[in-house]
Amino acid sequence: MNRYDPTGSCDQTRALLLDMAEGSLDGAEAEAVRVHVADCPSCAADLRALSASWAALPDAKPASPSAEVRRRVLGRASAPVGSAPAGRPEAAAWSVRHWVGAAAVVMLATASAVGVSQLTRGPGAPGVSQGDLTAPGGRTQLALGDPIPSFAARDVFTGEPVSLDELRGDVVILNVWATWCLPCESEMPSMERLYRDLGPRGLRIVALSIDRESTHMVRRWVEERGLTFTVLHDSDGAFERAFAGSGVPETYVFDRAGALVQHVVGPRRWDEPASASHLSGLLQSDG
Amino acid sequence: MSAEPATSAALTGADDEVLMARFAAGEVVAFETLYDRYESSVFGFCLRFLGDRDSAEDALQETMIAVVERAGLYRDRGRFRGWLFTIARNACLDRTRRRAQRHALRTTAPTRDAAAVRHDPEATLLARDEIARVLAQLTADQREVLLLHRYEGFSYAEIAGITGSTEAAVKQKAYRALLQLRASRPDSNQARVPR
Numbered sequence: 114m115n116r117y118d119p120t121g122s123c124d125q126t127r128a129l130l131l132d133m134a135e136g137s138l139d140g141a142e143a144e145a146v147r148v149h150v151a152d153c154p155s156c157a158a159d160l161r162a163l164s165a166s167w168a169a170l171p172d173a174k175p176a177s178p179s180a181e182v183r184r185r186v187l188g189r190a191s192a193p194v195g196s197a198p199a200g201r202p203e204a205a206a207w208s209v210r211h212w213v214g215a216a217a218v219v220m221l222a223t224a225s226a227v228g229v230s231q232l233t234r235g236p237g238a239p240g241v242s243q244g245d246l247t248a249p250g251g252r253t254q255l256a257l258g259d260p261i262p263s264f265a266a267r268d269v270f271t272g273e274p275v276s277l278d279e280l281r282g283d284v285v286i287l288n289v290w291a292t293w294c295l296p297c298e299s300e301m302p303s304m305e306r307l308y309r310d311l312g313p314r315g316l317r318i319v320a321l322s323i324d325r326e327s328t329h330m331v332r333r334w335v336e337e338r339g340l341t342f343t344v345l346h347d348s349d350g351a352f353e354r355a356f357a358g359s360g361v362p363e364t365y366v367f368d369r370a371g372a373l374v375q376h377v378v379g380p381r382r383w384d385e386p387a388s389a390s391h392l393s394g395l396l397q398s399d400g
Numbered sequence: 401m402s403a404e405p406a407t408s409a410a411l412t413g414a415d416d417e418v419l420m421a422r423f424a425a426g427e428v429v430a431f432e433t434l435y436d437r438y439e440s441s442v443f444g445f446c447l448r449f450l451g452d453r454d455s456a457e458d459a460l461q462e463t464m465i466a467v468v469e470r471a472g473l474y475r476d477r478g479r480f481r482g483w484l485f486t487i488a489r490n491a492c493l494d495r496t497r498r499r500a501q502r503h504a505l506r507t508t509a510p511t512r513d514a515a516a517v518r519h520d521p522e523a524t525l526l527a528r529d530e531i532a533r534v535l536a537q538l539t540a541d542q543r544e545v546l547l548l549h550r551y552e553g554f555s556y557a558e559i560a561g562i563t564g565s566t567e568a569a570v571k572q573k574a575y576r577a578l579l580q581l582r583a584s585r586p587d588s589n590q591a592r593v594p595r
Contacts, residue, residue, distance in 0.1 A: 128568075131575050162582035163575065169585075171530040173551045176444035178457045186435060186464040191428040293465040337498045 123149075126156050134163035185325065189293060254357045261285060261371040264352060266321060266345040269332040275319070275345055281371035283317040284395045286383075288364045289352065291324050292334045297362040300380035301338060307383045307392070308342045314396045315369070318342035323353055323361065368395050416480035424471045431471070435464055438481075442488050445547055448532045449492040449540075455499075459491040466491075479561075485552065486562045489544055496540050537584050542577035545570055 126149045132138040133146050150157040255262075265276035277287065288304065290297035301320075308318045320342060322331045328346045335344050347353075366375035374395065381388065411419060411433040422430035442463055446456035466487045467474075474483065531551070535543045541563075548554045548562065556574070560567045 127575070128571075131571055131578075134578070159579065163578045165585075166578035166581040167550075169581070170546070170550055171534060173444060173531060175440050176447050177440060178443045178453075178460055182443075182457050182461050182464075183435065183439065186461055186468070187428075187432055189465050190423075190431045190435075190468045293462060293469075295462075295466060295469065 123153060123156050126150070126153070127159065130156065130160050130163055134160060134167050188325070253355060255365060255373055255376065257373050257376065259373045261287075261367045261373070262355075264355070266347045266352070267328070269322070269328050269335060269344045269346050272328075275343065277319065278371065280317050280319070281367075282369055283315045284369055284392060285367040285371075286316070286318045286364060286392075287367070288318065288320045288362060289358060290320055290322060290362045292322065292326065292331060293324070294361045296380040298338075300362060300383060301340060303381070303383040303385070305338075305340050305342065307389060310384065310389070311392060311396060312342070314393075316392060316396060320344045321352060322346045323350065324348065325350070366392070366395070368398065420471060420474050420480055424474065431468065434467070434480075438484060439464075441552060442484065445485065445488055445552060446492050448529065448535060448547055448551070449489075449544060450495055451529075451532045451536060455495050459488060459495060462491045463488040479558075482554070482558055482562055485548065485554070489548075489562060492544075493540065534581065538577050538580060542573050542580065545573045546577050549574060 126146055129138055129142055129146050133143060138146065146160075150160050261277050261281060263276050263278040265274045267273065268275050277285065286304070288297075290301075292298075304318055304320070308316065312318075320335075320340070322344060324331050324346070325348060328348065331344065331346050360378070362380055364375075364377040364381070365373055366377070368374045375391075383389070411422075411430055414422075414430075414433065416434065416437075419430040419434045423434070439460070443456055443460045446459040446463075447453060450456050450459065463484065467484065474480075535546060538546070544563065545556075545559055548559045549556065554562065556570045557567045559565075559570045563570065
């Protein structure tokens with residue numbers, strides 16, 4: 114189709130100059146452009162500049178990332194951490210979470226690489242069998258009313274171990290996340306706003322990264338987003354081995370007495386009125 | 401589509417849509433084939449967009465993991481490559497925005513890691529990679545258009561889909577980008593700089 118009107122303006126010609134410069138214009142359109150630029154110094158100058166720039170663009174050489182990236186990505190594809198890719202068969206099974214009660218002590222079989230990750234579940238509600246407590250894979254399911262676990266991992270900035278049960282007395286939001294998780298990233302800003310608003314009143318936000326990357330990488334990720342709440346790193350999967358989860362992000366809210374009062378699967382806008390109001394109420398309570 | 405498990409070599413010739421379908425059904429080797437098919441081009445795009453190897457590797461990783469995470473939601477039949485580069489482009493833009501924010505913060509407050517400020521990997525790459533050096537003169541949206549069109553072979557219409565723009569707007573960016581490059585050459589005395 115001939116898009117060019119030989120009696121048309123410079124604007125019409127310029128719509129074709131790019132294709133002309135790239136060598137992708139031919140036939141009547143190319144001829145029409147040639148006729149126009151022969152009598153139009155401005156369009157002729159543009160065509161010369163476009164052609165010269167296009168021709169001067171350097172050729173691309175193959176670029177290769179480090180093998181570590183491939184290893185990480187394929188590791189994620191073959192062994193989804195807590196959250197299988199949506200639509201895959203195991204996804205549905207992972208989302209079932211109806212275990213209740215609490216009465217067990219689960220010690221991690223493997224200490225973390227930094228030697229501080231461990232989990233202990235305190236004495237819980239009576240009348241619940243061990244079978245009710247154990248999720249597929251022998252992992253434990255946190256249920257409402259359960260005490261905050263004594264799981265410990267290192268702070269990505271200070272390097273110091275932080276045990277969750279030491280935070281009893283504050284309202285604690287435990288957010289399990291990963292840097293590769295886009296929904297996790299999407300909820301972080303609202304979590305930061307909430308923390309800045311309610312932190313002075315005793316709200317503790319602890320974001321537990323389950324990345325298999327270096328702590329340095331996690332710290333850099335956090336820095337880039339200007340997050341100021343506590344970020345821990347569980348690089349060897351101790352938390353996942355101990356707790357059944359339905360994926361990331363997954364968030365647990367503990368009251369001042371250290372009891373689990375809310376469990377959130379998936380991202381949330383944490384500073385929206387209903388959520389902030391609920392947490393504000395917890396802060397006013399003695400637990 | 402065969403339901404039989406396949407090896408990576410056996411899937412080498414399969415098209416992107418078949419591989420995505422097989423991965424969504426649980427065949428990890430199908431994703432491995434896709435990864436190997438696109439690793440270099442996505443990384444090259446990110447590298448030249450961001451001008452820094454560490455950030456480009458992060459963006460590549462984020463892109464590929466997003467593909468893993470969204471495999472079951474993939475619905476853009478027939479345009480996997482465009483979908484992939486849409487994710488990669490967003491990952492790069494996100495990093496560009498964060499870099500700008502960090503740059504602003506550095507002028508007003510110390511960072512937590514002073515070493516990161518002293519080290520400038522971007523300058524290192526720009527000195528080494530000719531494409532990155534040339535395109536560094538452009539704005540991010542001009543740069544992405546040239547990278548996607550010239551080096552990844554997307555049409556302007558396809559780029560409009562990737563960037564959420566119109567074909568006319570994309571061509572306008574390419575037009576201005578090429579004029580800008582010409583105007584910035586030392587031997588240029590004719591080209592005009594677009595407004």
